[in-house]
Amino acid sequence: MSTTQIDRLRQLLEPLAGKRGMDLEDVRVTPAGRRRVLQVVVDADGGVGLDACAELSRAASEVLDETNVMGAAPYVLEVTSPGAERPLTEPRHYRRSVGRLARIRLAEGGELTARIIAVDDEGLDLEVPGEKGRKPTARRVDFAGIAAARVEIEFSRKPADDESPKEA
Known part of the structure; x- marks a missing residue:
């Protein structure tokens, strides 16, 4: 799909x-056999749940049918949230990842894996784990x-003190 069509889709879907x-x-928009898949990726502070994706999918489907921006060829609409190891490219991505572990490739060279502690308009405060x-x-x-950054999945993360289960 051309950039112009993607831009038109963005203009329709962003509001x-x-x-x-x-x-x-x-x-x-990607080909899938005789059909195409229109994937719409959304995020929000606190994440996006299935109900929110379903509601947006219904609204987007109505608007897409009214405008015919996708043309006559069949397509499948998929509304989803970013993946667990999403790239961090905007300040809001970092803000939403406070408390998470991130792999950061530095513009000056080198890479570090650290926990995002705080985010402001200029950058990040990190906690770099100690070695040995x-x-x-x-x-x-x-x-x-920052040249590139991505959230790291943690399978064995210990809960912070404020995340620990409370005893009754």
């Missing part, structure tokens, strides 16, 4: 997502110093 408190992160029993260290990285 629908915004009205529901979501950010339109991506719009992709050493204590974690604090580090500040400006957005300009």
Whole structure:
């Protein structure tokens, strides 16, 4: 699909997502046999649940049918949230990932894996895990110093004190 068509899709879908408190992160159209798949990726503070995706899908389907922006060829509409290991490209992505572990490739070279502690308009405050029993260290990285970043999945993360189960 041409950039112009993607732009038209974004113009149609962005207000629908915004009205529901979501950010339109991506719009992709890919061939799938005789059909196409229109994938709409949305996110929000606190994440996006299945009900919110279903509601947006219904609204988007109505608008797409009214405008015929997808043309006459059949397509499947898929509304989804970003994956668990999503790339972090916007300040809001980092803000939504506070408390999570991220792999960060630095613009100056090198890479680090650290927990995002805080985010402001200029960059990130990180906690870099200590090696071989050493204590974690604090580090500040400006957005300009980040070449690429991605959330890391943690399977064995211990809950923080405020996340621990409360006894009755």
